[in-house]
Amino acid sequence: MALPARFHGVVPPVVTPLTTDYRVDYGSFTAVIEHLLAGGVHGLFILGSTSEVVFHDEATRRAILEHAVKVVNGRAPILAGTIDPTTDRVIGHARAAKAIGVDAMVVTAPFYTRTSQPEVVDHFRYVREAVDAPIIAYDIPVCVHTKLERATIVTLAREGAIAGVKDSSGDEGGFRYLLSDLADRPEVFLMTGAELTVDGILLAGAHGVVPGLGNVDPHAYVRLYAAARRGDWAQARKEQDRLSRLFEIVRVSLPRTSAGSAGVGGFKTAMRRLGIIQTNIMARPQRSLNDEESARVEAILRDVGLV
Amino acid sequence: MALPARFHGVVPPVVTPLTTDYRVDYGSFTAVIEHLLAGGVHGLFILGSTSEVVFHDEATRRAILEHAVKVVNGRAPILAGTIDPTTDRVIGHARAAKAIGVDAMVVTAPFYTRTSQPEVVDHFRYVREAVDAPIIAYDIPVCVHTKLERATIVTLAREGAIAGVKDSSGDEGGFRYLLSDLADRPEVFLMTGAELTVDGILLAGAHGVVPGLGNVDPHAYVRLYAAARRGDWAQARKEQDRLSRLFEIVRVSLPRTSAGSAGVGGFKTAMRRLGIIQTNIMARPQRSLNDEESARVEAILRDVGLV
Amino acid sequence: MALPARFHGVVPPVVTPLTTDYRVDYGSFTAVIEHLLAGGVHGLFILGSTSEVVFHDEATRRAILEHAVKVVNGRAPILAGTIDPTTDRVIGHARAAKAIGVDAMVVTAPFYTRTSQPEVVDHFRYVREAVDAPIIAYDIPVCVHTKLERATIVTLAREGAIAGVKDSSGDEGGFRYLLSDLADRPEVFLMTGAELTVDGILLAGAHGVVPGLGNVDPHAYVRLYAAARRGDWAQARKEQDRLSRLFEIVRVSLPRTSAGSAGVGGFKTAMRRLGIIQTNIMARPQRSLNDEESARVEAILRDVGLV
């Protein structure tokens, strides 16, 4: 099953704001969604890594998706992450997501368990057989510790088990081979999770981009994407260079916090400063940015003109 | 909170038998537990990696634990794995396990998310604060991709946040330092997850052993442990050498299957041949051993005298 | 010490042809150099990884450099790899290279030994102190197993210890930060070792490119570079897409050979077919491509119009 034809462009993985006692702050969550739609994004990826998906249990995930579907109300397509270690748990999440009414599910390789590439292929097939909805393969070896090999993706795409890819592998040469290997299958939606090299990846022909940093400045990624579409590569690069400066917010708490806390924590801290969300709280055991780090985030926002 | 004084010795991670349609086969599960208790084991670790814990959702985990508690009925202490990617989900599992009545919870570092060592320390503290039960730290970097550092474990043990360790890191020198660092804290229960070097690790002073292979031949690990306790190291080595030959069952399906499938799949295939369980089915997307591989498992069982 | 002002553009790492008894085939080596110069390349990198540098002992390396300097005779700048595990051995190679008359030395982090980032900084400083010549830092973690961190490179570049970077790390976002961090130091020469994403990296502002595949088709990389310089990004991408198809030659012998043998072996096999060199022999213990694999290389050459 292919994705709806309207899929393309900038599809940010949506931050999940939390209250000071670690519950989802649904008021702020609504504000994030409205902020992104106002920024012109072409779709929303709910329950991705940037959404702290693996910190949420089954019930909370359903509540988050229901809220998102209600708020978006058809204004943009919704991809839903169904990320958990193994096949049948993913199927459980995917069935719930389908019942709630999202447009596609985003699925990683299994993790914690040690899995071979043929077993990874079977994993995606099992999910697809169980849930009649488009499946996006999410390649994120930094979290999953398994790379989706080129042959795995091409096999799954050609047999229709997957409708697209979100590539957060950092292997841009490999992503480029996916674009050429599947050039005769334009219905397969190939997105990059890169934040720093989007201009070059769009030059190579990527169909979409899923930037965590898009939570902070969706307009800029939309401008970058538009410049690329009209072939204005000098402008695309200019937008990218500014966004790369903004991306420094993901490093201000290192090494006091982990890289995970630093990244999404940097986004949340910027979004709090911009008045979009109420706290910069990270799900446990992650650490939130402190006041000094928040001031450094503010300085970066000021440098790129967001404050 | 320390473990009950009775904790020591051989504590196998208990295999979870499945039916051909991937549900838990509770009849076979009862038989596995009776087989282990008849083998003289000193405790049971339910919902460990060997139990395919991450393949089971919240409800199934509760059902497995309830069944185990009912069958064991106080005849041996029960450790319950509460393994999932992040803190509050682990707390959810741990609360359920405590309500069901297990003796201790086994907790890994967070996974999927990228976490620093100070965040790992906080993770164990949060779990311990939330659940009034002994916590065993489970060090298994091959699955979690984070090593529990020596300082992390010693800090947590000295402040009482953890009551013991299951070391499946393969770092036997590091485990030895835990034994000496915590020599003044005999209430901290230090177990190895090794299967092939148990004689040497008991010589070094380990308090317990958690061998997956113990599902197949619990008597032999109990004999090995008894020999070590009475200082008969020549006999301990002899038992170990035989068990190492038996352990070859974990490799017969390589490379057709992943290492994960091959290991627990080898155990299940041997247990089926020994009449303990009904199938050798592995949770999806793992692959089960085929007939030819099962014949090779049988040959190994014959070689060590189990058939 | 900065590089000569003329440095820029396409600087291939030059293949070292061998005879059937594993000696350097100097006749073919001359032909390779003439082929590259005829292709319009802007410089030559002798004794890089693609040159099988670590397969050659001290005396052979000197002979190779002497030959290259004599053949090139000032027609293009020469970078010389001085790659060996530790500082003083690198200094030994670098002194020899300087005496022979190359334009710059290319130096990796230490390998085999386990080294910290501050020790890596010292390593480059010691080499620079010992040899009065421009030093290019070569970031190739797939071989060295240490990444040159952003701060390491920026520190060394700002204090003048290095005159440039060859980035073969695959971290294109990180390389982009080098370009912006050192934007005020145009004399620092920042090259990518990528072969598949050169268009995007030139769009980002890279000063040069060091493609192993340039041994096979130097003209195409020169055309790609020229298109980028004049801002014709559609043409740059077109050249890149064709080169990516050609790059498939590095995979035809997998998994019969290692990735190392497959890559340079693919280049050598193509160059033999194109009549540039006499054999496709790889230094021991690497494996050379066999007849069936050579036929597949030829088919790829035909596909892109080189045969």
Add this chain to the structure above:
Amino acid sequence: MALPARFHGVVPPVVTPLTTDYRVDYGSFTAVIEHLLAGGVHGLFILGSTSEVVFHDEATRRAILEHAVKVVNGRAPILAGTIDPTTDRVIGHARAAKAIGVDAMVVTAPFYTRTSQPEVVDHFRYVREAVDAPIIAYDIPVCVHTKLERATIVTLAREGAIAGVKDSSGDEGGFRYLLSDLADRPEVFLMTGAELTVDGILLAGAHGVVPGLGNVDPHAYVRLYAAARRGDWAQARKEQDRLSRLFEIVRVSLPRTSAGSAGVGGFKTAMRRLGIIQTNIMARPQRSLNDEESARVEAILRDVGLV
């Protein structure tokens, strides 16, 4: 070709003392050798990782070996490391070592270059064909980044290409399989490079031990080995536990220095304090222990009764 029958027991990798200007201090080197022989060791491993072998060029390595052979003068067998990235360079070192008169060569898998396991097998065969001397396979993936697989070692041992193994892989279960796989080949000499688990590995049947820490306290490893030989495992463990406390010297400079500097640097600092060598200088770019760290080494020496 097998090793001389006399091979067994404790074979320390001999530290190479340096002067303050980074040259070999041959006077101190003589003292180290005499210290080890006086300690009762059964052999010497010159030019191992602990000897900082990869920091020395071809000429220096020859001088070191010539000095060692002259000083030892037949009082103990000498193993010579011939460690460099690739086959023909290793052969060059091995021929020089044979001419100098050592008893065996110690060879790692190739490094820097990416190599497959069949190519690793060929590597050892090529070295053995070129040099008529016993070859010890050295498995040290922390430096080489390739593991010698069980099948690789067994194949090479059975065909006579290698006469033994030094296992520094940390995979003690895997080493145990080598002992059983080659139990019918007692002429194959199987040594562990472990320092912290020697009692358990000797219980498992290892033929020898190559402890870097043996440079500091050779007597203790000789006592441990003797206790193991007579079956006094309680005493063996006691010696091991004391040596593990002594081994803390390898951590005192972390994280100011790399792990490499910290380890051999700890040995050198202890040996200087014990009056065996003149400096604790490490080859560049490693860092030597400073005064404060040296005082902590002294405190550890005092704790175990060496000062």
